[in-house]
Amino acid sequence: MSINPSPVSIRRIPQRTCVACRKVKAKRELIRLVRVADGGMEVDTSGKKAGRGAYLCRVQECWEAGLKGGRLAHSLRTTLTEDNQEQLIRHGKETFKESVSGKVR
Ligand SMILES: [Zn+2]
Numbered sequence: 001m002s003i004n005p006s007p008v009s010i011r012r013i014p015q016r017t018c019v020a021c022r023k024v025k026a027k028r029e030l031i032r033l034v035r036v037a038d039g040g041m042e043v044d045t046s047g048k049k050a051g052r053g054a055y056l057c058r059v060q061e062c063w064e065a066g067l068k069g070g071r072l073a074h075s076l077r078t079t080l081t082e083d084n085q086e087q088l089i090r091h092g093k094e095t096f097k098e099s100v101s102g103k104v105r
Contacts, residue, residue: 016055019075020062030055031063031095033088035076040084043091052076063092 014027032044034051044053054075056066066072067088073080080088 018057018062018066019054019071020056020066020069023057025055025057027055029058031058033072033076035078039078040081041072041076041078041088043088058096060092060096063096064089067092 015024016027016030016032017024018030027047032047032049032053032055033041034044034049034053035041036051041054054066054072056062056072067080067085070080
């Protein structure tokens, strides 16, 4: 029996595509959103929620483009209500304002 003399196995970093800018990034650099059973979507902070998921960059720009342009809803095959959209945009603002210090709203 021959053993494959493979060198140190290459650890592949899982990569995902941002639905807003279509850039491929390491999964941990993106934020996962999952479709919820009763419609709409929510932020998956653990990254382990079950269900159809989509990813967005951790930047306000992509966040808003994905939500407002309907790309996120489309990719999750769900409909985003105004309330849901507002709630997620607000979440984004709270999440990203720390990383973009110096930017006053
Ligand atoms: Zn992006």
